[in-house]
Amino acid sequence: AALSSASGATVRTVGITTQGDTSNAAIATMGNTGVFVQAVRAALLSGEIDFAVHSYKDLPTALPEGITLAAVPAREDPRDAVVTADGRTLERLPAGARVGTGSPRRAGQLLWAHPGLEVVPLRGNVDSRIGRVRSGQLDAVIVAAAGLARLDRLAEASQLLDPDAFVPAPAQGALAVECRTDDLGLLALLGRLDDRGTRVAAAAERAVLARLEAGCSAPVGAHARIERAGARLELSAVITTPDGRHRTLRTVATPPADATLAAHALADALLADHNLATGAGS
Numbered sequence: 001a002a003l004s005s006a007s008g009a010t011v012r013t014v015g016i017t018t019q020g021d022t023s024n025a026a027i028a029t030m031g032n033t034g035v036f037v038q039a040v041r042a043a044l045l046s047g048e049i050d051f052a053v054h055s056y057k058d059l060p061t062a063l064p065e066g067i068t069l070a071a072v073p074a075r076e077d078p079r080d081a082v083v084t085a086d087g088r089t090l091e092r093l094p095a096g097a098r099v100g101t102g103s104p105r106r107a108g109q110l111l112w113a114h115p116g117l118e119v120v121p122l123r124g125n126v127d128s129r130i131g132r133v134r135s136g137q138l139d140a141v142i143v144a145a146a147g148l149a150r151l152d153r154l155a156e157a158s159q160l161l162d163p164d165a166f167v168p169a170p171a172q173g174a175l176a177v178e179c180r181t182d183d184l185g186l187l188a189l190l191g192r193l194d195d196r197g198t199r200v201a202a203a204a205e206r207a208v209l210a211r212l213e214a215g216c217s218a219p220v221g222a223h224a225r226i227e228r229a230g231a232r233l234e235l236s237a238v239i240t241t242p243d244g245r246h247r248t249l250r251t252v253a254t255p256p257a258d259a260t261l262a263a264h265a266l267a268d269a270l271l272a273d274h275n276l277a278t279g280a281g282s
């Protein structure tokens with residue numbers, strides 16, 4: 001819709017089913033290969049589609065050959081959301097309450113803050129995950145607020161978690177619009193959808209992730225915000241153990257032009273702290 005109104009172009013949507021949609025395996029066991037992304041990129045490279053819209057957080061950090069990130073539109077709410085049956089917050093759930101999430105990042109941060117809760121592995125789309133709460137099988141689920149908002153169901157959130165305390169996935173709530181690198185006309189057109197602040201923030205968050213992927217398989221969160229009319233970027237990142245016994249969190253402020261360097265330095269310091277706290281080798 002944004003492209004049609006910006007350019008007058010006619011846009012036809014082509015739905016593509018990906019491995020992430022059809023597999024029941026836990027995402028965390030499927031590797032960082034882009035299970036929601038690969039089939040869509042294949043359709044882009046084969047010419048079946050001309051551009052692709054992904055959830056940015058689903059993209060692997062490795063760059064694909066022949067495909068360019070054409071736009072990062074203005075971000076939806078980046079926070080994680082809690083859905084409970086009766087609107088209770090996490091703080092009010094009793095010990096032993098069952099909280100559904102398939103994300104090691106969410107599980108680790110949840111158990112760190114609320115060690116008495118029980119994490120129940122969970123997969124599926126937002127509708128089916130919330131359904132497990134409505135049916136009484138689970139006391140709560142944690143999902144991306146953006147997922148709720150895109151279904152017009154943000155009102156069903158019982159709680160939106162403070163991103164400084166419960167750090168979202170890198171680029172959560174942002175979209176990544178990709179097209180073929182040689183499609184210069186379309187690249188220029190899609191560029192009109194780009195939101196500079198979102199692009200810079202999401203890139204900084206993903207720079208933390210890319211840097212840590214080399215030395216660390218632990219769950220990672222990263223969240224950036226642009227302040228002072230674009231003059232300052234504040235970046236937080238977290239590593240936990242999956243059982244939530246350890247959590248390491250660091251924050252840095254930097255001019256946006258130096259965001260990548262600052263993100264890498266933050267990642268290195270975070271990993272050193274985390275290894276010290278857990279007794280892991282470097």
Ligand SMILES: NCc1[nH]cc(CCC(=O)O)c1CC(=O)O
Nearest residue numbers: 055058143144146147172173174
């Ligand atoms: N894990 C899959 C996934 N990829 C993007 C979103 C939500 C939308 C977004 O973050 O942009 C979700 C669902 C979720 O995390 O609850």
